[in-house]
Amino acid sequence: MNERQISGKDVILKAAGLLEVKLVSAVAGYPVTSIVNLFRNDDFWADNTFWMINEKVALETALGASVAGRRSFVLTKHVGMNVLCDPLVTSATHTIGAGLVIIAGDDPGAKASQNEQDSRYFGPLAEVPVFDPATPEKLFDSLKEAIELSEKASIPVIVRVTSRLLESFCESALLRPKGSVPPEFDRSVWDYTMKGKHQRFHSMSYPLMGDYSQSQDCLCHIDTTKTGIISSGYPACLVEKFIEESNSRISHLALDMVYPLPIKKLKRFIDHHEYVLVVEETEDYIESHISIEDTIKGKSTGHIPHGKIEKEHILHALENIKKTHMDKVVNPETIKERGPRSICDTCPYxxxxxxxxxxxxxxxxxxxxxxxxxxxxxxxxxxxxxxxxxxxxxxxxxxxxxxxxxxxxxxxxxxxxxxxxxxxxxxxxxxxxxxxxxxxxxxxxxxxxxxxxxxxxxxxxxxxxxxxxxxxxxxxxxxxxxxxxxxxxxxxxxxxxxx
Ligand code: SF4
Missing domain, CATH: 3.40.50.970 (Thiamin diphosphate (ThDP)-binding fold, Pyr/PP domains)
Structure with a gap:
């Protein structure tokens, strides 16, 4: 790391300033606590960053800011997405004002969480866009596009992060702002019935989301080999490192935006190859949308495990790519292996x-x-x-x-x-x-x-x-x-x- 480099966490702080975010509402929990601490320790942000009592009120407060023309970030760990889901689902058809981005911290490997759930699924459920960037540079681009799309489509946008992304580094100088005036809430949406609001969403907001996804500037190199890899999020970095270190001639399509999925882009890539491996954390989100094709290998075929992905998983999957199915290794981790979690010796309770x-x-x-x-x-x-x-x-x-x-x-x-x-x-x-x-x-x-x-x-x-x-x-x-x-x-x- 050199002096000009900044971490994924710092990118979020920097992006908030450059994108003229006015309110940060957060609930503590791994892996987002340390990002929020950066905001709380910053002179400007200290007065505009709030530890909320739960994720539902955190999102509701951000919705209020959005209505008043103030851009906002909501920071939560993945399980907090369950709590804020109620206003999230209705916000897509309600419409908002200024850009609102929910930064959802997932925990592949469940290092400090009660489960390993995958926040990308809140995209299709709430019908809001989801970005899943691979690197800090991509994280900045995703936050910038998320604010822009949030204001154009009048909906909140989710950006999924994981600890390995937050702890990666990029060149600070690469970050460029994009100035625009945030809109306020347009209450003429109340001219529609509830059914009409849903129809408005599908005729106006959803096509915009689709255009962004289809035209996303994702990493894509197509080699002449029979095998291609589709990835999103931090695993895309692992795939790139694997290709570089092994000197393999493998095609790679790394998606930044995963809801809606760029189906045409995916189809073109799949059509080019005899075998396609999907490498993603934590669940088989992309794979489940495209595995109607026999060529697709991943978690559902046993080639890639659920949860946190490592480079050796990619190698193992590629060595067995011609197999239709692989035996899934089911060896649930026990408390004994990871070491017991216990109450502190000095705990008064x-x-x-x-x-x-x-x-x-x-x-x-x-x-x-x-x-x-x-x-x-x-x-x-x-x-x-x-x-x-x-x-x-x-x-x-x-x-x-x-x-x-x-x-x-x-x-x-x-x-x-x-x-x-x-x-x-x-x-x-x-x-x-x-x-x-x-x-x-x-x-x-x-x-x-x-x-x-x-x-x-x-x-x-x-x-x-x-x-x-x-x-x-x-x-x-x-x-x-x-x-x-x-x-x-x-x-x-x-x-x-x-x-
Ligand atoms: S001392 Fe008790 S309350 Fe404090 S962190 Fe340990 S277990 Fe929790």
């Missing part, structure tokens, strides 16, 4: 987890630190479906359910579960780990919701975990609460020594 591990009932955990207590020796909580899910999950248990949730999980979406539990009369013991930070994602501040809880519920017991707590006393308290009808809340106050 350790005595609580020890007591919870002795309870012979299911305990709903959440996607905060409580998820670290699932493995031996603690084996304290039993579930961890999604951030903010613990309270509603426990409502489905037999008898009085037990939920353990962090204060960030409560603010994120857990509070709705608590309101629902009250309005439906569920019996519940809710243990809220109140340490005032989102400890799993880097110690972001969390709002104190104690007064809201007090307004909703009577049975609230505050336990100070800064004091030395005896496990016997904790056990007795939990038993006492479990014998009571209704909703009992234990506010477990503690300080995370990490933050």
């Amino acid at each position: 350790l005595p609580l987890y020890k007591v919870l591990g002795t309870i012979d009932k299911p305990i709903a955990g959440d996607m905060g630190c409580s998820i670290l207590s699932t493995s031996a020796p603690l084996q304290a909580v039993d579930t961890g479906f999604a951030l903010g899910s613990a309270i509603s999950v426990a409502c489905g248990f037999k008898g009085k359910g037990i939920a353990v949730i962090g204060d960030f999980g409560l603010a994120h979406t857990g509070m709705q579960g608590l309101i629902n539990a009250k309005s439906n009369g569920f019996d519940l013991l809710v243990i809220i780990l109140q340490n005032d930070v989102a400890a799993m994602t880097g110690g972001q501040d969390v709002a104190d919701l104690t007064h809201v809880l007090e307004a909703l519920h009577d049975d609230i017991e505050v336990v100070d975990f800064a004091e030395k707590i005896k496990e016997r006393e904790l056990q007795a308290l939990l038993m006492e609460k479990m014998e009571k009808k209704g909703i009992s809340i234990i506010l477990a106050k503690g300080t995370c020594p990490k933050y």
Whole structure:
């Protein structure tokens, strides 16, 4: 790396300035937290970058900015896409104003996530464009085109990133801005019925998306060999490195925009070759659209694994390209191989987890630190479906359910579960780990919701975990609460020594 080079993360910061973005709304989580920290540490951006309590409100705030003619970026990890999906899906036919780009951080390999989902699928679901750039230069171009297309088609646009892209470098001087005045929301769209809005979308916005995709300036070299590779995202870099290092004569079509897919471009490329390998992360998104042809090899034929791709996967697939199918290697990774995830030795809540591990009932955990207590020796909580899910999950248990949730999980979406539990009369013991930070994602501040809880519920017991707590006393308290009808809340106050 030389002094003029900047990383994929810096490209996003730089692009925000050059593209005259006015608002950045974000929810912490790997791999986007470090990008947002760059914005928060920048003098200008510090006042215009917000840690939001959840992804739905993050997108809604950006939609408001867009209506008012202010360009915006929303930064979220892939699972956050599930949470913002509601306003995202309706925004395409609603129409917006100024450019709005959702930067979705995927985690192939699930290094720090509860799954490996592929954000590209939100394109066809919400009918919004998706870019999947391979390099930091391409990332800049994608952000620029995303803003432009967002304003022309009046829809949000998704740009998918992964950690390897964010940690790659490019020449800073290559980045060029493109000036234009952002539009405001045109409320004449309300002249249409809801059905009419969908018809307007398909006659005006969708064809524009198709034109952008078909005319995208993607990397494409066609060799005279029988084999070609189609890729998108960071795996396109791996393919290029593989071709260079192995001195192979292989054609390569690397797509930057993956929704809508440039079908004509793909067909021309496929027609040129006897075998076509699709190399993509995380799912078989492109492949599933084109695998009607027998020539296509990839994840569905067992040539390429799901999840994170490495160069050796490409070599192995090419060595076996003539095979119709390959045996899929199914060797699910275990906790033993990767090393156990556990609660920190200095965690003030350790005595609580020890007591919870002795309870012979299911305990709903959440996607905060409580998820670290699932493995031996603690084996304290039993579930961890999604951030903010613990309270509603426990409502489905037999008898009085037990939920353990962090204060960030409560603010994120857990509070709705608590309101629902009250309005439906569920019996519940809710243990809220109140340490005032989102400890799993880097110690972001969390709002104190104690007064809201007090307004909703009577049975609230505050336990100070800064004091030395005896496990016997904790056990007795939990038993006492479990014998009571209704909703009992234990506010477990503690300080995370990490933050
Ligand atoms: S990060 Fe903090 S709250 Fe989480 S387990 Fe470690 S010490 Fe406990």
